[in-house]
Amino acid sequence: MSKPKLALYWAASCGGCEITVLDIEEKILDVAAFFDIVFWPCAMDFKYKDVEAMEDGSIDLCLFNGAIRTSENEAIARLLRRKSKILVAFGSCACDGCIPGLANLTTREEILDWVYRGSPSTINENGVRPQPKVRVPEGELEIPEFYEEVRTLAQVVPVDYFMPGCPPQPPQIVKVMTAIMTGAQLPPPGSVIGAGDKTCCDECGRTRQEKRVKRFYRPWELVPDPDQCLLDQGIICLGPATRSGCGALCVKANMPCRGCYGPPPNVTDQGAKMISALASVIDSQDPEEIQRILDQIPDPAGTFYRFSVPASLLHRRRSAPAA
């Protein structure tokens, strides 16, 4: 009998999701023995045309990491969707948009302007901008189009499972791969796998008190007490607005949770959840004082939606409508 086929792909991502697959250590040998790896651009030499030549639905499992930023990302997402029985949004970029998705707080034009004109290290006297198509003596060259906005994988194609995390943690990957390889019953399509069903706070051993915050601190401004809840100490910790699953890794290293496991179950909008949680810990009833305390948070949207701007209800920044 031929082995089940496995594909791995990276779209708009940092490569961390590729490394985390290798971080399952010797278990990778089991995976390689069980599956026939038919596509994995980061590690093996396959071409897109190899995938195009495959029969529809012939890939048993596709782990797709990365957000959708360019026309190439979108084309491969559609191709792999067609070829795969099970498509997994693997990692925060594919699930929620993650760090590439922060670009949705600015515009395409602002990004291009900064990179090709504004930044101090740019020398571009002729004001050259990348063009999707360009003629050179050898013929026509084509590069992918850079979209106006970053989208999640599920905003482009139907997704069977969501595996959050930046990156998904190796013990969770082992759990999921073992379940798949032993033929265990998988949860209904659309489910989050490889994560918990509570919040990061539930995995955190710190002592919580009645929260009374008069001042917020950036993580570098103080050495936090290792036993007390970070939020109680005025450090913005996204624990209450983040799904469990990592084992509160960052918090154990005395750093606040940034929210990489995405919103917890039954929460659509991670940032809204965090706004709600923060509003409960601030100790003031005076509008001016509240404003002063809030002003200590330099970038609320980028902090509360660090991993989820594209998946959020507002999705991206609007340019102000013409008055």
Add this chain to the structure above:
Amino acid sequence: MKEQERFEPRIIGFLCNWCAYTGADLAGVSRMKSAPNVRVLRLMCSGRVDPTFVLRAFQLGADGVLVAGCHPGDCHYQEGNYKALRRTLLLKRVLRQFGIDERRLRLEWISASEGEKFARVANEFTEEIRALGPLELTAALETGPALELEEVRA
């Protein structure tokens, strides 16, 4: 501009049961003239207005959102309106970063006897949003997930 071409803003009003809603009701029974643009949703307390409700209202086509509760010190659940105050101030900053004019979200204290204030706020806010123009998030956001019942309960 001709009367029928005038932009009619859609405004969602989250009103607390004990003060603001009663105030709005009073405006109604006293036959005060107040803009019909504010569509009222009654909640037990302004502290119940989850920021998700506000964002969802904008996403589904609201041009403005009014949150109204009891005056400071008068909330029937002690702290709810202060919570609403802190949430609103923080949410306004986030809205600004998403390119949404923060005036589209407004917080007001309206007591049960202030029917007149409700009418004035509804009229003023409607005119303010009319001047700001339509927000039109709906079309661009059709990929947004649906609000689940569990989320309302959460």
